[in-house]
Amino acid sequence: MTTRTLTAPAHWIGGESVAGGADTIDVVNPATGEVIAAVPAGTAAEVDKAVAAATAALPGWAGTDVAERAAIVQRISDGLQTRTGEIADTITAEMGAPITLSRRAQAGLPVAVTASLAGLAADFPWTEEIGNALIVREPIGVVGAITPWNFPLQQIVTKVVPAMLAGNTVVLKPSEIAPLNARILAEAAEEAGLPAGVFNIVYGTGPVVGEAITAHPGIDMVSFTGSTQAGKRISVAASDTVKRVALELGGKSANVILDDADLAQAVVLGVSSAWINGGQVCGAWTRMLVPAAKHDEAIELAIAAAEKYTVGDPTDETTRIGPLASEAQRQRVTGYIERGIADGATVAIGGPGRPDGLATGAYVRPTIFANVDPNAVIAQEEIFGPVLSVIPYTDEDQAVEIANSTVYGLSGAVFGEAEHALAIAKRLRTGKVDINGPEMNLLAPFGGYKQSGNGREMGRFGLEEFLEVKSIGR
The missing domain is CATH 3.40.309.10 (Aldehyde Dehydrogenase; Chain A, domain 2)
Structure with missing residues (x-):
């Protein structure tokens, strides 16, 4: 078996690589047990920087015409398409998915999902009238996304892409087990013309970086996919700031x-x-x-x-x-x-x-x-x-x-x-x-009943998760 050594990424904050401290987290190839890369072990300080960058970018991005946001999202899909080989190889190395599955699903699905979301924008009811009320759908603000390792890039795009299409800015904590693919998305987004600060990445563990994101007063919503146990903890930590929480948790289908x-x-x-x-x-x-x-x-x-x-x-x-x-x-x-x-x-x-x-x-x-x-x-x-x-x-x-x-x-x-x-x-x-x-x-919604979580991902329902609804009486 040939082990591929991968570049160790830095955090991505405000459109720039930001080096972390001395502590790092090894990325281990589960097929061989070998360390193939390391990512910085982020802290609350890096989360603060990322939230500041996302907050600064929010007015400009939220004010960008929806058609332009959708065009950028489509270019991100195109950029991921050109990188499918790199994505598949990376995910196979960091979490062990068979290469044929990685090409078809681990790399292929993020391309297709991103394109499907871009295609929703033109016909989505961003505004509508109900009697004498104008109903306006607006960005929530700064979104914290915390994602798992099993379908790492797919889980990232099902949160990050609709959040950005809706006009929000994002701080992402990818899984520390399979973190390397997130930087590929950042590079594709930068090439697509996404403004600096709209998408930020802070690497680290759940108890440190995930907790800091969830409790941060500058984050308006947290979207999490992972275990039911971790989802319960996120609900508690987010309650102090009464932020919106979307949870996609375990299953026993x-x-x-x-x-x-x-x-x-x-x-x-x-x-x-x-x-x-x-x-x-x-x-x-x-x-x-x-x-x-x-x-x-x-x-x-x-x-x-x-x-x-x-x-x-x-x-x-x-x-x-x-x-x-x-x-x-x-x-x-x-x-x-x-x-x-x-x-x-x-x-x-x-x-x-x-x-x-x-x-x-x-x-x-x-x-x-x-x-x-x-x-x-x-x-x-x-x-x-x-x-x-x-x-x-x-x-x-x-x-x-x-x-x-x-x-x-x-x-x-x-x-x-x-x-x-x-x-x-x-x-x-x-x-x-x-x-x-x-x-x-x-385009069909995905999400759970009971302790499998709340909220929905994919398609129109997934886009609506990242929007506030305002009623203006006239």
Whole structure:
């Protein structure tokens, strides 16, 4: 395996590189355990500088014509497009996504999402009239964005781009596990003509930089994607300044396979959702609910599908599952696999330990559990690894009850005859449901019910999150 050494970025504040202090954070290639770069360990002082730069840039950017803001956003998309190879290589190196997935999704989705948002501006109802009131949608102000490591650049653009399109300025804290891709976006934005100070990056940890952003009186809104535990902390820290908080948190999504479904299709797509990106997807369908009479057949189909998932070097074109993003994540996921066995679930494929031939790196054995109790820990808690729980049900009411039984409500799926599946989908307490595996819709909203968070991302709904609504009576 060839390890690529990457340039260590400085903070990006007010359109300039700003060196941090002596403390740095190593960026580790999870496939090899080697340090490939380091970023500055930011402090509250750098956050203060970034907020000052964003505040200074706000009047000019908010006053810029919407068409010009949209044109800059489109040029950012174009700039990312020219850098897809660099983005894919960088993300594969810093968090272990297989290179084919990195090209298609880790690099490809940010390009497409940014372009889709640029295209919204012309027809968006920036103003409207309701009776004698003029309704005006205005920027919130300075937005703090705190993003995760699993789809790092995609998560950044789903916050930063609509915030900027709405006329806000932004201070971003990318994940310290996968921080290097953020600077690529900054370079593309600068080349696109984005004014200095509109987009700022402060590297660092959540307890230091994330906390400083969340509590800062100069930040008007915080948009966070990450664990439910961290989201709760952000809500508390933001409460003193009563700023708006948008949270996209954990999930334990159910794939409900009905008796009239194409079982083979439902199982193949279900395994794919549970295992894509090494299972490190908040909306992954990690619980497969099947009629009890079809449980064993579903397990056989799942095993057959699983055997096609090559685990290994993420730079290899044939690899479908690479390492998890860190050694800490490997240990966490392994602990859940061991807990599943201890609680009596049957291992259909996989299990604890490392895959054969992979004695080093953050690798786990992709695992499918059969006959899982719906109340078991592995069926209730977010694992964030390639672990699928297959749960039998006796009737559809029980299937809906099981699907809705966790504290989460982010995503899910139903497979079956179209109208039948739609009726079940409407009963699920979750923000997004796919019926029979449709194509991804970049303009449809994404976000959760319950402890999966609040607010919505993507498309018009994602843009509205970053706008205040003013009523002017006349």
